[in-house]
Amino acid sequence: xxxxxxxxxxxxxxxxxxxxxxxxxxxxxxxxxxxxxxxxxxxxxxxxxxxxxxxxxxxxxxxxxxxxxxxxxxxxxxxxxxxxxxxxxxxxxxxxxxxxxxxxxxxxxxxxxxxxxxxxxxxxxxxxxxxxxxxxxxxxxxxxxxxxxxxxxxxxxxxxxxxxxxxxxxxxxxxxxxxxxxxxxxxxxxxxxxxxxxxxxxxxxxxxxxxxxxxxxxxxxxxxxxxxxxxxxxxxxxxxxxxxxxxxxxxxxxxxxxxxxxxxxxxxxxxxxxxxxxxxxxxxxxxxxxxxxxxxxxxxxxxxxxx
Amino acid sequence: xxxxxxxxxxxxxxxxxxxxxxxxxxxxxxxxxxxxxxxxxxxxxxxxxxxxxxxxxxxxxxxxxxxxxxxxxxxxxxxxxxxxxxxxxxxxxxxxxxxxxxxxxxxxxxxxxxxxxxxxxxxxxxxxxxxxxxxxxxxxxxxxxxxxxxxxxxxxxxxxxxxxxxxxxxxxxxxxxxxxxxxxxxxxxxxxxxxxxxxxxxxxxxxxxxxxxxxxxxxxxxxxxxxxxxxxxxxxxxxxxxxxxxxxxxxxxxxxxxxxxxxxxxxxxxxxxxxxxxxxxxxxxxxxxxxxxxxxxxxxxxxxxxx
Numbered sequence: 001x002x003x004x005x006x007x008x009x010x011x012x013x014x015x016x017x018x019x020x021x022x023x024x025x026x027x028x029x030x031x032x033x034x035x036x037x038x039x040x041x042x043x044x045x046x047x048x049x050x051x052x053x054x055x056x057x058x059x060x061x062x063x064x065x066x067x068x069x070x071x072x073x074x075x076x077x078x079x080x081x082x083x084x085x086x087x088x089x090x091x092x093x094x095x096x097x098x099x100x101x102x103x104x105x106x107x108x109x110x111x112x113x114x115x116x117x118x119x120x121x122x123x124x125x126x127x128x129x130x131x132x133x134x135x136x137x138x139x140x141x142x143x144x145x146x147x148x149x150x151x152x153x154x155x156x157x158x159x160x161x162x163x164x165x166x167x168x169x170x171x172x173x174x175x176x177x178x179x180x181x182x183x184x185x186x187x188x189x190x191x192x193x194x195x196x197x198x199x200x201x202x203x204x205x206x207x208x209x210x211x212x213x214x215x216x217x218x219x220x221x222x223x224x225x226x227x228x229x230x231x232x233x234x235x236x237x238x239x240x241x242x243x244x245x246x247x248x249x250x251x252x253x254x255x256x257x258x259x260x261x262x263x264x265x266x267x268x269x270x271x272x273x274x275x276x277x278x279x280x281x282x283x284x285x286x287x288x289x290x291x292x293x294x295x296x297x298x299x300x301x302x303x304x305x306x307x
Numbered sequence: 308x309x310x311x312x313x314x315x316x317x318x319x320x321x322x323x324x325x326x327x328x329x330x331x332x333x334x335x336x337x338x339x340x341x342x343x344x345x346x347x348x349x350x351x352x353x354x355x356x357x358x359x360x361x362x363x364x365x366x367x368x369x370x371x372x373x374x375x376x377x378x379x380x381x382x383x384x385x386x387x388x389x390x391x392x393x394x395x396x397x398x399x400x401x402x403x404x405x406x407x408x409x410x411x412x413x414x415x416x417x418x419x420x421x422x423x424x425x426x427x428x429x430x431x432x433x434x435x436x437x438x439x440x441x442x443x444x445x446x447x448x449x450x451x452x453x454x455x456x457x458x459x460x461x462x463x464x465x466x467x468x469x470x471x472x473x474x475x476x477x478x479x480x481x482x483x484x485x486x487x488x489x490x491x492x493x494x495x496x497x498x499x500x501x502x503x504x505x506x507x508x509x510x511x512x513x514x515x516x517x518x519x520x521x522x523x524x525x526x527x528x529x530x531x532x533x534x535x536x537x538x539x540x541x542x543x544x545x546x547x548x549x550x551x552x553x554x555x556x557x558x559x560x561x562x563x564x565x566x567x568x569x570x571x572x573x574x575x576x577x578x579x580x581x582x583x584x585x586x587x588x589x590x591x592x593x594x595x596x597x598x599x600x601x602x603x604x605x606x607x608x609x610x611x612x613x614x
Contacts (some may be wrong), residue, residue, distance in 0.1 A: 096599035098494035098592070099517075105492070145364070162497075162605045185412070187381070187405035190469075199607060210406075249500075285405070291598035292403035298469045299507055 005090075006033035006061040006294040008054060010076055013069035015090065018118075020067050023264035029272035033061045051076055055083040062086060063113075063275060066134035071163045075098045075195065077114075081106045086113040088271045092172055092287050093117075095163045102280045114280045115271050118176035122266035123244030132249065136233035138182060140212035144228045146221035149203070154167040155307045159201065166201025168290045170227075171217040177229060177244050177288040178213070186210045188289055196305035203305055205291055246273025311341035312579065313368040314395075315361060317336055317383055319347025320534045322397065326426075327374050330571035334534025335407035336579035340368045357385055362390045369393060370420075370582060374416040378470045381406040384421075392419040395578045399423075399594050411589045412503070417557045422578050425483035429573035430551030437488040439556065443540035444490060447519035451535045452481040453528035462614045465507065475597045482593040484536060484551050485520070493517045494598055498604035503612035505538075510612055514600055587594045 007030050009020055013201050021042055024032045034046045041047035054061075064080040065088040066073050074094055080087050081103065083123050093116035095278035108173040120126070147170055151161065158164050162216065165172070168216040179185070186209040194204040207215040227243035240250040274281055314337045316327055328349055331339045343361050348354035355361040371387040372395040373380050380449075381401055387394050388410065400423035401407040407423065414421035424448045427433070454477055456466065465471050472479070486492070492518040503512040514522040534550035546555040556562050581588055 095603055096495050097595050098599055101595070102492050102494055163603045165602075185405065185409050187409055188403050195606075198521045230518055250553065288404050288408070288598075291595075291602045293471075294601045296402055296470045301500075 001207060003208075005063060005275065006031050006038060007063040007065055008032075008034040008058065008061045008065050009034045009042070010036040010051065010064060011090075012037035012042065013067065016040065016067040018084060018266040022067060023268050023302065024161070027265060027268050027272075030268055034058055040088065040111060040275070044275050049078060055079060055158065063271070065271075066090060069158070070095045072101040074103070078106065080223055081110060081112055081114070084110065084112065086157045086271075086275050087268035088115045088117060088267070091116070091118050092165070092290070093282075093284070094287075097284055097287060097291055099285060100249050100282065100287075104114050104280065107280055112280075113271070113278070113279070113283055115274055116282050116284070117267045117271075118180070118283070118286060119263040120173035120176050120244050121180045122263040122270075124262055125240055126177055126180060126244040128254070129244075129247050131238050132238060132247075133231060133233065134183055136183070136185075136210060136235050139234065140214075140215075141178070141182065141229065142213070142230040143174045143178060143215035143217075144226050145171050145215070146218040146226045148225065149219040150224050150307060151225075157307070160199040160203075160305070162200050164201050165290065166199070167203055167205055167217045167219040168201075168293070170219070171215070172286045172290055173243065174215065174217070174227065175289050177240065179214075179283075179285040179289070181229075181231075181240070182213075184211075185285070186213050188296055190293040191293040193293065193297040197301050198306075203302070205293060205297070206274040207289075209289075214233075221304065226261040265285065311336060311338040312370060312582065313338050314370040314372055315339075315341040315343060315351070315365065315368045315369060317343040317358065318397075320374065321372060323347065323374040326538040326571040327372060330575050334572060334575050335580075336610040337575055341365055341600070352605075354530035355491065358386060362386060370578070372578075373397060376425065376465070377402045381410070384410050385413065388417060388419055388421070389478055391417065391419065393578075393582050395422045395424060395574070396568075398423070398425050398483065398588075399472070399597075400591070401594075404591055404598055407591060407594075408587065410556060413589065414587055417589075418585070420578070420581045420585070421589055422581050423589050423591070424443065424574045424578075425480070425487070425590070425593060426570040427480035427483050427551050427572040428487045430484070431569055432547055432554035433484055433551040434562065435543060436547050436551075436554050438559075439545060439554075440488050440538060440540065441490050443490070443542050445491075445518060445520075446539040446541065447521075448485070448489065448536065449520070450481045450485060450522035450524075451533050452478055452522070452555050453525040454532045454534070455529050456526040457614060458532075461533070464614070467503070467506040467510075467612070470507050471505050472597065473506070473513055474510055474524045474526040475508075475600070477526070478512065478522070479593045479597055481522065481524070481534065481536065482545065482596050484591040485522075486596070488538075489520075489538075493520050495599040495603055498600040500600065501607045501609050502608065504608050505611040505613075510609070512600060512604070516595075516596075566605060
């Protein structure tokens with residue numbers, strides 16, 4: 001087995017602990033060589049609280065994975081690229097599209113890898129769904145992405161602050177799958193965004209795209225949660241359920257594994273491949289659809305939301 | 308003199324009559340061979356009301372210029388490209404970023420020219436400003452773009468409807484100049500958007516970008532109108548006034564002509580060059596900053612606005 005590549009993980013919050021750390025620990029490609037976080041750390045791994053100190057002291061670590069929230073992430077990514085490190089970005093890859101364009105240009109100019117990850121694309125049934133749709137004519141598609149924000153972001157007011165994206169925080173996962181499995185691109189033609197009267201970001205959104213593609217995002221669903229994409233084609237009906245983990249063709253389950261535990265190992269395997277081959281993967285399509293929805297959407301105001 | 312190339316102008320509204328028609332009429336490159344518009348026409352020029360009929364009957368016209376509002380424009384641009392015509396788009400080039408990406412891909416796939424025009428970039432003093440800034444270090448820059456919507460869009464409620472862009476309709480002109488003259492890209496870091504309580508788009512916006520770049524857009528300015536960009540550098544102070552038509556270096560006017568009548572002739576000259584050399588020019592930077600502002604901006608509500 002070849003020597004594993006050292007990676008530093010920046011931002012030791014819930015997603016890092018739940019997903020990034022076990023994915024790295026179980027990978028044949030990677031060694032977690034350092035963490036950078038104000039408060040978090042990983043047992044047995046050198047912990048930095050200051051990113052500049054990490055960059056100065058650990059030139060032996062060629063790759064940085066950023067699991068920070070999007071708003072502060074640019075400064076870390078830029079510093080890492082300027083220090084000659086390859087960079088892997090949690091989703092969404094930034095707070096703005098323009099900053100990711102800048103990072104991409106910087107990575108290119110320095111011969112470094114930049115990878116804008118979309119973990120939901122690595123869900124178990126997404127690749128078979130994409131393969132099945134590749135030669136079909138799409139008649140219509142619909143996303144239903146309805147979950148309970150109180151369950152998934154308890155007390156996290158930042159999701160309703162500017163840049164927090166509101167219901168697009170989960171909705172962008174659906175869009176990352178949609179843009180990956182459809183054989184041709186679509187564009188938004190109309191949207192209705194529902195803002196709680198006391199909040200800065202939408203709690204629900206209804207989107208209409210070209211090609212009879214629609215999406216229904218809602219963060220107010222209690223009880224069973226729904227993460228479904230259905231596609232009608234000239235040769236049958238596809239349903240991708242449980243956030244891309246269960247595939248049904250004409251109502252028959254063909255692949256299914258109700259867990260996201262395979263997504264992050266697949267992201268890290270892909271990053272290893274990109275670094276080894278000197279490539280970047282920067283796909284802004286999901287984020288572009290969100291920006292388009294916030295640009296073109298009609299704004300409705302609904303009752304105040306409190307956690 | 309070589310034979311002039313036939314162009315069709317679609318959307319015969321105010322901007323077409325005021326700018327496109329005289330620019331084409333006075334150009335050595337172009338012949339206005341047809342118009343397409345529900346209500347408008349140009350004396351002496353064959354007028355179509357239906358775009359499909361134009362495409363079917365006038366295969367002798369290789370270039371189409373779309374002066375329609377952004378929301379309906381995509382369908383025309385797509386149909387034109389699918390019919391093998393080169394396409395020139397008024398600003399902003401579409402209602403969404405995703406649709407312009409689709410048009411660009413379609414143009415590439417068919418070996419056709421797509422030109423996303425930004426008329427303010429052709430203002431008299433923009434090129435000298437860009438040249439002067441090219442080798443300077445930028446310390447800060449500020450845009451002041453304040454005009455009276457009642458004067459420029461009297462009774463045009465659509466500017467406050469979804470997709471109408473609000474104060475970003477003029478503001479994107481400022482951003483098109485800024486992104487053209489600065490020697491390095493910037494990205495939005497914060498924004499405050501002011502929405503009238505009865506409207507869907509902002510009437511004012513305060514933007515903060517990386518690199519000490521700020522912008523102040525307001526559509527409520529009566530009296531003198533202001534379209535200024537100031538830039539402080541390591542080697543002096545630049546001011547670009549009157550929408551890019553007047554240049555001052557360290558307070559001294561160096562170039563100035565207070566008219567936009569040169570902008571559209573320059574756009575058509577550029578389109579001729581692009582078609583002749585088989586190139587496209589698709590720059591979405593100004594539109595990306597607007598989408599980023601609407602994604603990341605904090606929303607304030609102000610008093611109702613009525614024309």
